[in-house]
Amino acid sequence: MPSARPRRSALYMPAGNPRAIGKARGLACDVVILDLEDSVAPDAKPAARDLAIAALAEGGFGRREVVVRVNGLDTPWGEADLSAVGSGPVRPDAVLAPKVSTPEDVAAYAARLPAGVALWIMVETCASLFALDRLASAGG
Helix, strand or coil, X not given: CCCCCXXXXXXXXXXXXXXXXXXXXXXXXXXXXXXXXXXXXXXXXXXXXXXXXXXXXXXXXXXXXXXEECCCCXXXXXXXXXXXXXXXXXXXXXXXXXXXCCHHHHHHHHHCCCCCCEEEECCCCHHHHCCHHHHHHHCC
């Protein structure tokens, strides 16, 4: 099991904003999260996904971890997001799954990630609060 790494700051950047992503490369933070979910309008999600993949390929984030927050698997974009971030030659350090409520949700995301890409989950629903122990142990 990998050792825990302290993270003091995580900066969310809309993946559809190349200028913001460029600026993130020079900001003092521990994690840059390229957001494909809430910060991106529905009609802009495919283009934002392409920009996130291009940002991963370009690199330049230094020692910062780069995480991609994907859309939920229950949305029209979730499967394509996971496929895109997991299939290229350059991958994020982690994928951040939104609105996870059950251990089955965790398993569904984990099953779609390639080796070496960590899964982070967001506890955003009332149901997830009652399942914290099971959610934490579902990730393996």
